[in-house]
Amino acid sequence: MKKLIVMLFAATGLMSATIPPTAVQSPVPDSAPTESPTATPYDSQLNRLAEVLGTVTYLRNLCGADSEPQWRASMEKLIEEDAENEPLRKEALTASFNRGYRAFAAVHTTCTSAARMAESQYRAEGATLVDEMTARFGN
Template identity: 40%
Template sequence: MMRLRDPRTGRLRAAAFALLLLAPLPATAAEGDPPYEESLVRLSEILGALHYLRPLCGAEEPTLWRDQMEALLAAEEPPPERRGRIVNAFNHGYSSFAALYRTCTAAAATAVERYMSEGERLTRDITTRYGR
């Protein structure tokens, strides 16, 4: 027997999948890491997501977010293991959205808005609390 699919079900599945993929990475701070490590890793993940989503949604800034990530790494000068965690977070943010979106949708545009706000908040909190 053939079953007809409800298009709403497909959207719900896609949304559930997005939530799983886009959940923040688990805390990755190791001994000796700065106290803002978790926030920095999350910020890196957001930069990766924006690097994919902003151009997808029409922003003419093909390297802005990757450039921001490179500036963050230059400012931090992390040792190789820590650098790897930060870069992996950026790549996770990028690939999570690349797996879901091929065109800019309302959900993608909403994600951009939310990530821009969260990224601004994290940047402000890190620089205010830790002077970086």
């Protein structure tokens, strides 16, 4: 987990990527099993990180950050590697990312100083979450 999260933040310059308006497609079909996911001690932080990443992705795209097409693949890899055979955890991570993306899409339709400030604050929160998770749960 640690290597993948750090790779995400380092390789993408803290989320300067392009995600299409549909954000990340849910990897879980409608007929997915309903068994309880295997909880990990960092699930709440990882879900928050996914939400933050969705927010930052939307805001950076809105404000004209350079496109980095490898971002979507990196996010999908994070979801795949952290919740490999757990469809409900995959769905939760995808939903968190999309919630962050869509929440700001509903509010910010143009790049403003408030949007730039929010993006900066969310990037800082994402970096803090990564630091906390790797320090506590490591590799």
